Amino acid sequence: MATLPDGALMQRAATGLATAVADLLGGVYGRRIVLLVGPGDNGGDALYAGGVLARRGASVEAWLLADTWHDDALAALRRAGGRTSAPRPLRAGAVDVVVDGVFGIGARPGLPPRVAEAVIPISSSIPFVAVDVPSGVGVDTGEGGGMHLRADLTVTFGTHKIAHLADPAAQACGVVELVDIGLDLPPAPVESLGEADVAGLLPRPRPDDHKYTRGVVGVRAGSATYPGAGLLAVAGANTGLAGMVRYVGSAAETVKQHHPEVVGPGRVQAWVVGPGTADDAEQHLAEAVADDVPLVVDADALGHVTAPLPQAVLTPHAGELAAMLGVERKAVEAAPLRHATDAAARFGCVVLLKGNHTGIAGERVRITTAGTPWLATAGAGDVLSGLIGALLAAGLAPFDAASVGSWLHGAAGTLASDGGPITATDLARAIPRVVQQIAVRHWGL
Ligand SMILES: NC(=O)C1=CN([C@@H]2O[C@H](COP(=O)(O)OP(=O)(O)OC[C@H]3O[C@@H](n4cnc5c(N)ncnc54)[C@H](O)[C@@H]3O)[C@@H](O)[C@H]2O)[C@@H](O)CC1
Numbered sequence: 437m438a439t440l441p442d443g444a445l446m447q448r449a450a451t452g453l454a455t456a457v458a459d460l461l462g463g464v465y466g467r468r469i470v471l472l473v474g475p476g477d478n479g480g481d482a483l484y485a486g487g488v489l490a491r492r493g494a495s496v497e498a499w500l501l502a503d504t505w506h507d508d509a510l511a512a513l514r515r516a517g518g519r520t521s522a523p524r525p526l527r528a529g530a531v532d533v534v535v536d537g538v539f540g541i542g543a544r545p546g547l548p549p550r551v552a553e554a555v556i557p558i559s560s561s562i563p564f565v566a567v568d569v570p571s572g573v574g575v576d577t578g579e580g581g582g583m584h585l586r587a588d589l590t591v592t593f594g595t596h597k598i599a600h601l602a603d604p605a606a607q608a609c610g611v612v613e614l615v616d617i618g619l620d621l622p623p624a625p626v627e628s629l630g631e632a633d634v635a636g637l638l639p640r641p642r643p644d645d646h647k648y649t650r651g652v653v654g655v656r657a658g659s660a661t662y663p664g665a666g667l668l669a670v671a672g673a674n675t676g677l678a679g680m681v682r683y684v685g686s687a688a689e690t691v692k693q694h695h696p697e698v699v700g701p702g703r704v705q706a707w708v709v710g711p712g713t714a715d716d717a718e719q720h721l722a723e724a725v726a727d728d729v730p731l732v733v734d735a736d737a738l739g740h741v742t743a744p745l746p747q748a749v750l751t752p753h754a755g756e757l758a759a760m761l762g763v764e765r766k767a768v769e770a771a772p773l774r775h776a777t778d779a780a781a782r783f784g785c786v787v788l789l790k791g792n793h794t795g796i797a798g799e800r801v802r803i804t805t806a807g808t809p810w811l812a813t814a815g816a817g818d819v820l821s822g823l824i825g826a827l828l829a830a831g832l833a834p835f836d837a838a839s840v841g842s843w844l845h846g847a848a849g850t851l852a853s854d855g856g857p858i859t860a861t862d863l864a865r866a867i868p869r870v871v872q873q874i875a876v877r878h879w880g881l
């Protein structure tokens with residue numbers, strides 16, 4: 437890298453950006469492109485890319501939205517036939533694409549008034565392409581902060597940034613395209629598992645295994661009010677990833693009718709405690725903790741966690757985490773990663789905060805991007821807690837069990853949905869199929 441001539445990385449980034457814009461537009465000649473240009477390298481990338489596109493016959497105008505800009509890049513745009521112009525309202529169809537090169541990875545969250553005034557009168561139906569990140573989002577936190585732009589496509593370089601993975605910023609990025617420009621990168625502060633990572637972590641049955649060596653998971657869930665939550669937590673646990681499932685609770689008869697494989701109380705390697713347990717939650721939690729095995733704590737049991745639980749995975753949604761931390765739900769939703777990390781430190785364990793992109797805070801931070809908004813359906817979280825419990829029983833460490841479980845859950849939701857609505861029961865049924873696909877693709881079975 438040190439041997440690259442000055443500006444070579446920027447040229448590579450600009451070429452990648454121009455290619456992505458051309459792909460989005462389905463062509464370049466005659467297309468009308470507006471560049472929103474800020475003071476730094478992000479604006480430089482946009483200007484150089486604009487030059488590439490202008491040379492291929494696009495009409496490119498740059499709106500200079502700061503008092504300074506990248507001089508060489510602007511000169512390159514002008515040489516290629518591009519021009520500068522003053523911001524103006526843009527109705528639908530007035531231009532083909534707007535490229536957001538206002539702020540990049542070094543910027544603070546929020547937008548100055550001059551940028552906001554230029555962007556507000558642009559029709560929301562004009563596609564936006566962001567350079568590195570939509571301007572204004574919290575690059576290193578994923579937080580929405582104040583005002584920020586939204587993109588249909590975000591083109592980033594070298595590696596994903598936290599804003600591409602963590603909500604709410606991730607939701608402002610649209611589709612994220614990664615362009616390799618030959619950067620020498622430090623280890624990522626946040627990870628996101630892919631299918632191959634999950635294949636490497638998932639426990640595989642060995643020829644000499646029997647049901648007890650594969651791990652027994654116990655489920656304490658359901659009540660007279662919510663027998664269904666007990667059934668669904670069992671459905672997530674009873675997907676073949678552990679050797680056996682035990683159930684303890686007041687829905688035992690219903691559970692046995694639906695899941696004849698499931699047995700009653702006894703020794704377990706991991707507990708799942710909480711879904712639908714209502715008034716029994718505190719006692720169930722105390723009994724599970726007394727067993728001194730790893731455990732998943734969900735739903736009603738979360739309100740009874742008062743001391744650190746080092747072997748636990750806590751699986752709150754934003755409302756439950758807000759209640760645990762004594763803050764407003766909106767505060768958690770605006771900064772999910774920060775609150776999950778705070779809770780992990782406070783309770784001395786892994787905290788998985790459910791949402792569109794689920795964040796897992798423990799020894800490191802992982803974000804699950806697998807899934808579909810069709811998962812926002814009653815009982816989907818109950819299935820997740822059972823699934824993570826099975827992975828704990830099968831021997832995964834809490835951080836891996838939470839992140840692998842979350843990935844499988846998202847992939848099963850996507851598979852079951854196939855673009856349409858699903859129930860939590862459909863979701864649980866799809867989990868073995870996702871594992872089977874992984875086995876075929878990655879284990880050669
Ligand atoms: N079939 C069943 O028997 C089901 C039973 N369930 C049980 O129903 C009980 C109540 O669960 P709830 O999750 O509704 O909790 P609550 O009704 O206690 O909700 C707590 C707070 O969180 C907010 N909130 C609810 N869902 C949220 C979400 N997904 N994201 C962000 N904020 C959210 C609510 O506005 C509320 O302020 C639990 O015992 C749960 O396990 C649910 O799991 C759904 C299915």
Ligand SMILES: Nc1ncnc2c1ncn2[C@@H]1O[C@H](COP(=O)(O)OP(=O)(O)O)[C@@H](O)[C@H]1O
Nearest residue numbers: 753790791792808809811812814815816817818
């Ligand atoms: N908009 C969304 N996009 C993707 N996944 C979602 C979305 N909303 C919720 N989910 C997922 O669905 C599940 C819902 O769990 P939870 O809120 O506990 O519901 P319940 O208590 O009804 O089971 C979680 O795994 C969460 O990550």
